[in-house]
Amino acid sequence: MASLSASNHVARVLSVANHVADVDASSRIASSWRRCLVNHKLDPARQGPPQTLTEAEIRHVAEPMEETIRLVTPELDDLARVLRDAGYCVNLADVNATMLFSRLPGEADARMFLDWKIYTGSNFAEACEGTNGLGTALAEQKPILVHRDEHFRAQWHMFSCAVAPLFDPVGRLAGAVNITSCRQDLERAAHQLALAVTMEATRRMEGAIFRGHFRNAWIATVPGDGGSGLVAYDDDRRIVGACRSARALLGLTDGMIASGIDLSRYLKFDHHAARGSGEIVELRHGDGRPLGQGHVAPPLRARSHAPRRDAQVDRFDALHRLAGRDPGLIRSVKRLRSIGDHNLPVLLHGETGVGKDVFARAIHGASNRARNNYVALNCAAMPESLIDAELFGYEAGAFTGARREGSKGLIVQADGGTLFLDEIGDMPIGLQTRLLRVLENREVWPLGALKPVTVDIRLISATHRDLGRMAEAGAFRADLYYRLRGIEVRLPALRERADRDDIIRQIAREEAPSCRLSEEAWSQLAAYPFPGNMRQLRHVLRLAGCTAEDGVITDADLDLPPFGGRTEPDLEAAERATIVAALRKHDGRVTEAARALKLSRATLYRKIKQLKIETAQ
Numbered sequence: 001m002a003s004l005s006a007s008n009h010v011a012r013v014l015s016v017a018n019h020v021a022d023v024d025a026s027s028r029i030a031s032s033w034r035r036c037l038v039n040h041k042l043d044p045a046r047q048g049p050p051q052t053l054t055e056a057e058i059r060h061v062a063e064p065m066e067e068t069i070r071l072v073t074p075e076l077d078d079l080a081r082v083l084r085d086a087g088y089c090v091n092l093a094d095v096n097a098t099m100l101f102s103r104l105p106g107e108a109d110a111r112m113f114l115d116w117k118i119y120t121g122s123n124f125a126e127a128c129e130g131t132n133g134l135g136t137a138l139a140e141q142k143p144i145l146v147h148r149d150e151h152f153r154a155q156w157h158m159f160s161c162a163v164a165p166l167f168d169p170v171g172r173l174a175g176a177v178n179i180t181s182c183r184q185d186l187e188r189a190a191h192q193l194a195l196a197v198t199m200e201a202t203r204r205m206e207g208a209i210f211r212g213h214f215r216n217a218w219i220a221t222v223p224g225d226g227g228s229g230l231v232a233y234d235d236d237r238r239i240v241g242a243c244r245s246a247r248a249l250l251g252l253t254d255g256m257i258a259s260g261i262d263l264s265r266y267l268k269f270d271h272h273a274a275r276g277s278g279e280i281v282e283l284r285h286g287d288g289r290p291l292g293q294g295h296v297a298p299p300l301r302a303r304s305h306a307p308r309r310d311a312q313v314d315r316f317d318a319l320h321r322l323a324g325r326d327p328g329l330i331r332s333v334k335r336l337r338s339i340g341d342h343n344l345p346v347l348l349h350g351e352t353g354v355g356k357d358v359f360a361r362a363i364h365g366a367s368n369r370a371r372n373n374y375v376a377l378n379c380a381a382m383p384e385s386l387i388d389a390e391l392f393g394y395e396a397g398a399f400t401g402a403r404r405e406g407s408k409g410l411i412v413q414a415d416g417g418t419l420f421l422d423e424i425g426d427m428p429i430g431l432q433t434r435l436l437r438v439l440e441n442r443e444v445w446p447l448g449a450l451k452p453v454t455v456d457i458r459l460i461s462a463t464h465r466d467l468g469r470m471a472e473a474g475a476f477r478a479d480l481y482y483r484l485r486g487i488e489v490r491l492p493a494l495r496e497r498a499d500r501d502d503i504i505r506q507i508a509r510e511e512a513p514s515c516r517l518s519e520e521a522w523s524q525l526a527a528y529p530f531p532g533n534m535r536q537l538r539h540v541l542r543l544a545g546c547t548a549e550d551g552v553i554t555d556a557d558l559d560l561p562p563f564g565g566r567t568e569p570d571l572e573a574a575e576r577a578t579i580v581a582a583l584r585k586h587d588g589r590v591t592e593a594a595r596a597l598k599l600s601r602a603t604l605y606r607k608i609k610q611l612k613i614e615t616a617q
């Protein structure tokens with residue numbers, strides 16, 4: 001870029017930013033220039049390539065978007081084919097404007113993109129590169145055309161880009177689709193046309209993502225001026241999802257969707273006629289307004305002839321389901337999958353009730369040990385002598401009070417399978433030494449035994465404590481700590497999870513299958529911090545399912561104690577309230593209350609005793 005034109009450009013940027021002059025094309029460009037100068041403190045004359053990630057960093061950043069990339073690749077390839085001869089490159093970027101997928105045009109143009117690092121791994125955030133297609137479209141969440149000298153940095157003036165933001169199935173920004181040309185003779189008007197093509201292709205990509213996400217639901221396509229909308233509904237004709245256009249077209253909100261509202265309140269059509277895939281149907285709004293012609297596609301499960309995924313992937317399905325759409329957990333499951341059947345110990349971190357035991361079971365289920373035992377012990381719940389006996393076993397008559405026939409111990413019971421030690425941070429230091437020896441020598445010495453028993457176990461341990469700090473402070477054996485953390489997985493608290501709404505919906509379906517959540521109830525659940533995590537959410541919804549009237553859970557049915565930072569008492573209170581309500585509903589009949597709570601009679605009796613609940617019986 002010649003220095004004269006660069007200095008002219010700097011003067012122009014400054015006069016536009018100071019409201020002395022205007023940019024011809026659009027006031028959005030002027031606003032973006034101002035943001036770059038005032039908020040991001042960028043220099044329009046600065047030269048240099050964009051920030052670029054290494055291969056490993058790209059893999060890391062792309063992981064949460066893998067499914068999206070897979071679903072939109074056919075559309076991206078089509079777009080690249082259509083625009084290739086016009087010298088455009090095509091990219092998909094994540095919400096931070098890092099390119100994660102690129103298709104270059106023919107050789108004549110490709111060199112320019114390579115030289116300027118417009119390819120996978122480069123970052124074009126507005127805060128770094130100034131006004132540019134990707135960065136500005138993402139900052140404003142709107143499609144944009146940034147033609148040559150509308151770029152903030154003079155060095156990008158030989159490029160023109162058109163970008164459409166990409167939204168996920170619940171209407172959140174998921175990334176953006178970019179096309180860039182370096183052809184000098186490209187008129188703004190021609191480029192405008194390319195933007196329209198990109199927006200249309202992006203809408204089809206959103207459709208593909210939506211259909212992939214709701215593959216088990218029926219999907220109705222509703223015509224609309226700003227593009228058709230997609231509504232997903234289940235076999236009971238309750239709405240389970242709606243894309244951005246459908247939300248706008250029908251007036252649907254997150255709360256309504258989460259509460260499993262009846263489809264017929266928003267969309268009416270002849271369901272019988274819609275049974276054949278792709279049949280055209282006349283659609284009406286629930287209030288009777290005609291909406292035009294649309295069509296309905298049955299769940300993919302019903303029409304899928306896709307080949308089965310291989311056994312390796314199937315084994316990990318439960319783990320993938322637990323990871324849901326949480327990027328950190330998705331990464332952890334991928335790491336677990338990549339180590340395959342290597343017998344690496346796993347250390348799980350997480351608050352009470354986040355699902356450490358459930359996750360550990362799923363790891364066991366995904367391993368080549370799945371046919372053998374999964375044995376769990378909570379180290380916090382027992383005194384040292386009991387853990388010792390339970391874990392390491394003992395010979396007949398080893399101590400007073402021992403079982404006559406002796407005990408194999410949990411480690412031996414887990415031979416060939418998995419041993420899960422919950423609350424490992426609470427394991428007494430003496431037992432830590434014995435456990436370390438088992439892990440190092442692969443043999444156990446039951447108390448009183450004359451020879452060791454050889455064992456082959458996979459150890460998964462869990463804690464809510466900071467074991468690293470404990471090891472530093474001498475409260476936990478450092479050598480055992482390093483041994484336990486073959487691979488570490490942090491299970492996020494429910495309130496931190498990116499897919500918390502999905503989890504609330506899923507647990508509501510499981511715990512109160514015949515109820516739907518009112519909008520107010522949904523808002524309360526969505527805002528509550530759930531110190532007891534999944535366990536507390538289950539209790540709250542189970543209780544609400546018992547007290548709900550006419551199949552609607554209202555905010556009055558939700559027992560959400562004020563959160564003062566403590567967890568266990570809140571949890572106990574929630575559990576107590578659930579049981580009391582179930583007993584009340586069944587006139588104190590324990591058998592029926594146990595059935596409603598999906599507990600065995602014995603467990604319910606134990607809990608009644610433990611929580612000191614008074615019963616009529």
Ligand SMILES: Nc1ncnc2c1ncn2[C@@H]1O[C@H](COP(=O)(O)OP(=O)(O)OP(=O)(O)O)[C@@H](O)[C@H]1O
Nearest residue numbers: 322351352353354355356357358359422534535538
């Ligand atoms: N991903 C999930 N989706 C739905 N329910 C879950 C999920 N994970 C755990 N749960 C439920 O939450 C409850 C607590 O799970 P779990 O016992 O595994 O938690 P934990 O972290 O081991 O708890 P603690 O620290 O108290 O031992 C169980 O009822 C379980 O079914």
